[in-house]
Amino acid sequence: MKALLHHYQNLAINQSDLDKIMMGHELVQFSKNDFLLRKDEKAHEYYILESGLVRSFIHDYQGNEITTDFFGNHDIVIEVTSLFLQFPSPENLQCLTDCTAWKIDFNTFQTLYHTIPTFSEWGRSWMTFALHTNKKRFIDMVSLSATQRYQNLIKNKPQIIKQAALKYIASYLGITDTSLSRIRKEQ
Amino acid sequence: MKALLHHYQNLAINQSDLDKIMMGHELVQFSKNDFLLRKDEKAHEYYILESGLVRSFIHDYQGNEITTDFFGNHDIVIEVTSLFLQFPSPENLQCLTDCTAWKIDFNTFQTLYHTIPTFSEWGRSWMTFALHTNKKRFIDMVSLSATQRYQNLIKNKPQIIKQAALKYIASYLGITDTSLSRIRKEQ
DNA sequence: CAATATACTTCGCATATGACAAGTAATGGT
């Protein structure tokens, strides 16, 4: 329940509403390498990670896998385009480790969203923050050097450095594993 | 009024609510090179462009100006982090041409958002789409070649190619003006 | 525990892209 409470409890929310929200989630297990969502599929749920590590990735114009994001801790694992707009997902979502997650169905989400004002406020606020995070990632990518991006990652998401394979980290940083290896050496 | 109606009229909205929304906007004029927002400032409003062209830009780790986005047509010109989270803006917003825009104050926006359900629904929907657009831009940047990004821009925003200076387009595409000039030559 | 695969490092080499500079073209202000 830790991950769930982490997100939903910090609100001016009463116990009855909190219970309704918690009831909307179902605990699910995934094994390493399982896909939560594949490119071109439409999502019908999102997840809140209780444990484990997930990555989102795409393929570039030369067929290379590019890690677009990592999800760990109590992160919300979601592909917005696919879930909210019902467009084919641009990304794949794959487990890098065995994972335990709370799953919430989109219909359930919708119902809660329209009946619990504090929940819709939470949703709005999450959306705002997601937009901020996305933009920051973009700006970092186009304005920092690879070395700076690597150092930021160490500082901001140390568990990623420890848990994820070098090749995933490298493409997340926009470089090859060879280059990342060289950067590491220079530190 | 064209730009305003473009955004707000396509709703199941009644005339009275539409009037209230329209009344919340004030027509403002800007000259070429004027800033709508500077880095590290906090925004108190957003704009809907009636005419003209705006760019957002940052500086990279070497001091180069990087165009992060273009706004034209009836686009909504907004810096989300700065407006909704009241964080210092990561970006500058600057007019590339003389501009006419509808300005709406954040307090006015808030009031409308909390009193007109169709407006808050519009806001939610805009947010979703903004997140989608941001993500697409990021994915294009890391997965396509510079030439492909240039061709997409020609296809999707031909007016930018015509109106904006080469250096702004080049940094938007993640390359130097020299490189863009060479790409153009090869077409 | 051995065998095999996967992960990571490091090398030499190729290449795309950037930096700098020069030249031409276009634009803007007085």
Next chain:
DNA sequence: ACCATTACTTGTCATATGCGAAGTATATTG
């Protein structure tokens, strides 16, 4: 209309980064 500035192109050269391959280390599986 002129001059100055800015915009764009094109050349040479430098360099960071990618590619392929080889070598070492670590992890996985039967």
